[in-house]
Amino acid sequence: MPHLPAATHRPFVETVEPPGAVAAVALVLHGGKANGTGVPKNMSLSMLRMRPIKKQIAAAGTAAGVASWLLHYRVPGWNGAAADPARDAHWALSEIRRQHGAVPVVLIGHSMGARAAIRVADDSSVVGVCALAPWLPPQEPMPRLFGRTLLMAHGTRDRWVDGRGSYQFAVRAKANHPDVARFEVRGVGHAMIRRAADWHAFARNAALGMLRVEPLWPLVTNALHEELPAGLRVPLEVPRF
Known part of the structure; x- marks a missing residue:
């Protein structure tokens, strides 16, 4: 069967909602590829690797009123100027406001999803972004980040998305x-398979810390207080409590 044209696809979300009122939302954005307008696979590796992150955030944040949303895109590709995942992220942010009002939102994205998260970071609801192995080409525009926190993590052996791109973007941002x-x-490389528990713990703390549900790790707060060029190549060491 031929793929449907992109215009007929619809984004949707998997959600875990708290039992009471929603006080905040963690919106999770999975990766993809540079180009692609076919029907996305719900069980793709890009999607599967983000479900444990959504699960951890939900487990730790639901009692505090945090809803966890995982966005399914209309299409699997970025597709040049169309920036389709960013358009879908804007849709999800509008949907959050429609359902829950002007609650604070953090964005957690991997690879292409991290690029989409940064692209929409200046949305009025967004208070922070956790960008995991972000795909950030040299020409990537800089959003207005005033009043927002940007936390990034990148594997030193990433052969799929060069970490120099995220470093250079971080320098411009800071x-x-x-x-x-x-x-x-x-x-570790791009897929977040090696040291998976560390990636997941970092994403959870970043998300809930930026929402002020739990304290950010001292490693993170110390890095945020550093002056350029420090604070942008900090070895990730997960606290062992």
């Missing part, structure tokens, strides 16, 4: 916005 920090996950 030059004008102090609440930026970047961490290096030593010895």
